[in-house]
Amino acid sequence: MPNDVVDMKNGPSLPSEDVATLLAALVSEARRVEPVSLTCGTVWIKRHGDKGRRMIVALQKAAARLLRLPFMRPSPVETAEGMVERDLRRIASYSKAGVPTAEVIYSSGRAIVLSDIAPTVHNRLRYLRDTDPAAHDRLLVFCCAELGRLHAAGLCHGRPYPRDMFIRDERLGFIDFEEEPEAVMPMQTAQARDLWLLFLQLSERAADRKTTQDRAYGAWAAAAPKAAVAELRKITRSMGRFLWLSRLIGRIHMGRDLRQFILATTYLTTMFNG
Template identity: 35%
Template structure:
């Protein structure tokens, strides 16, 4: 739980870590992700109290050293941290924006994720409500879980795209093609193993996604995000395949001719 406070006239956040009470949900998720080999969706341990506070403080320090825009820890107490204000919730900004404004914010957010990944960073739950926008830069919050406890870096970075895709899909209910284009561009910049993990997970979930499209709004958002990410990754893989074939056929990249 986080609440805004004021310290010396400055807005800040008091984040308190209650007892962990999600053992059953996490157990089910862990079983499903293991059973269906959805490695990037394996849930990290969810701790409470001081342990959760320590994970968040450590992750914030790591991300800060990787040049990611995260809050500073300005105080700490029993099962609590005081964090600097990182800006408005991206979810609120997306909710208020028109289509063009949303596309601009989502592109900015994707660029921020991609840049952080290039610096070796990963997030865990980069949904719009765990991201901020201060009018200039995208920021990231909420790090009490650490995916690297249960997966490797490439899987964690693939997981970030799956989570972000899921988080923004609901804003693109009537324009999934636009989200897919944005996602293709962002994933095209990622390292091959990260794309491969995203593709493996979304590939396995495709059947579910098709059913989801016929259901209610949140199931549809989940379905769209799966299909959008899968198509985005497949396009990237297809492009690499086409380039390889092109190259091996005659040692010349015809595909680049229009650009040179």
């Protein structure tokens, strides 16, 4: 290896001028997640911290117990170092299963540096929404089909949102592994919850809603384990209990989260009962 190239831990080598840029960015107290331009292109620094998460997690735990919704249980709270380890562990298991994810360029105690996966699916969807609504909806269906493949491989994501997805070699890739739902619930429950979370986004975004929901659900169910489909039916039943209340609140104030909840849960409830 030439002198001016530094071998980064578990990752590709970086020219020394890039190492300086990267180190300067790592020690600066900038945003939690930020892109840094290096000679080889862009990399992303993610700093794990507390994010005031403990309070939210405690509240979510209490709500899950009170409302008897086990699939709402939050992932175990981790220290910043534990979050970095969780991220690395999940990136490794995705890579092992052949699922695209960002490449780890460097990791230190509380921060991790990843390769650039842009554009995200969220960015593609935003572009397609105005230019090609049919392609926009096909991309949503593709995400569900690929989520089903991920589940069939025995994995789950925890928060599969389009802003944390990308496409590489015609496969769907994922980043942002902050959740670990399978630590607090069975894998099939975590997988069903993944689909429900993606459906919250999809149901609101789809240009041709009903057709896209039908195709997307069908694509996921065709690939996903049968146990996850059975769990989704259970989750839908427990969520369905809150539909009347949500609609009532929605008459007074229809926020975005509420709208997503109503659109997704109404569809799934009708689909399982119909």
